Amino acid sequence: MRPSGLKIAGVLLLGVLAISLGSILVRLSLEAASDRSLAFSLVMSAGRMALAALLLAPGWRAPLRARAGLPWAVAAGVFLALHFAFWITSLSYTSVAASTALVTTNPVWITLFGWLFFGERPSGLTLLGVGVALLGGLTIGLGDAQGGSGPNPLLGDFLALLGALAASLYFLLGREAQRRGLSILEYIRVAYTAAALVLLPLPYLFGGGYGGYPWAVYGYLLLMALLPQLVGHTSFNWATRHIPPVLVSLAILFEPVGASLLAFLLFGEFPGVRVLLGALVLLLGVALAVVGGRR
Numbered sequence: 001m002r003p004s005g006l007k008i009a010g011v012l013l014l015g016v017l018a019i020s021l022g023s024i025l026v027r028l029s030l031e032a033a034s035d036r037s038l039a040f041s042l043v044m045s046a047g048r049m050a051l052a053a054l055l056l057a058p059g060w061r062a063p064l065r066a067r068a069g070l071p072w073a074v075a076a077g078v079f080l081a082l083h084f085a086f087w088i089t090s091l092s093y094t095s096v097a098a099s100t101a102l103v104t105t106n107p108v109w110i111t112l113f114g115w116l117f118f119g120e121r122p123s124g125l126t127l128l129g130v131g132v133a134l135l136g137g138l139t140i141g142l143g144d145a146q147g148g149s150g151p152n153p154l155l156g157d158f159l160a161l162l163g164a165l166a167a168s169l170y171f172l173l174g175r176e177a178q179r180r181g182l183s184i185l186e187y188i189r190v191a192y193t194a195a196a197l198v199l200l201p202l203p204y205l206f207g208g209g210y211g212g213y214p215w216a217v218y219g220y221l222l223l224m225a226l227l228p229q230l231v232g233h234t235s236f237n238w239a240t241r242h243i244p245p246v247l248v249s250l251a252i253l254f255e256p257v258g259a260s261l262l263a264f265l266l267f268g269e270f271p272g273v274r275v276l277l278g279a280l281v282l283l284l285g286v287a288l289a290v291v292g293g294r295r
Helices: 005-033 038-061 067-090 096-103 106-118 124-145 153-179 184-199 215-239 245-252 255-267 272-292
Strands: none
Touching (some): 005 096, 005 215, 005 255, 067 096, 067 153, 067 184, 096 124, 096 153, 106 124, 124 255, 124 272, 153 184, 153 245
């Protein structure tokens, strides 16, 4: 039975609020550790996924209801690992506003991949909404990047875009895993565990490790696992079972608005007029795409 539109909207809102904290917790971890190396970015990525997988571990005793979705869930986990490796690293080089705006360009890539690989032709209004929302997201990122925030904004923006590509494939593969019989809890246990296994060895390859950081860092990692990961991502994975993934991704475009506001309050990162204008354009695009996707 399909949930009501109000319930779906409520779950999406909860997910947006949770993921908006993700970039803030990463920035707090960077400041607590005083370390912006690639190795530490991978520590944060692996720690977030490993803790999330451990919190879900008790359910592994129950057998899977449908094994047909297992390869899709594992593949989704691999792309989830790539998403976090790229995106969390981007926050060491560019601002919160630019990184979150660019990493949430998922609708363009999901629309393209869904059209190419799954034959899902979007409506004209959805395509218009995607274009307008993308324009708003890019305006946010460009407006912030031109302000000179971050030691290497161009590199950070490129990494954030790679994170968006990986996240788009993660959502599409995750939807297919659930369509092939995996429940939402079965799916996230497999995907999160696969992502953790991919990420855990990587810090050692770049001269890093998991020990010796201030206790605050480990607290922030736990909060990353609980809030943006288990609450945020799980909300979106649940929603993809009931509405098109492109609409879920458009809802995620609210993340830059929440994250930019929090970054201003906590770190004094003022988004500027262009970023605020981009946020308004983004919201218009979301509205157009939601109306276009009602069919």
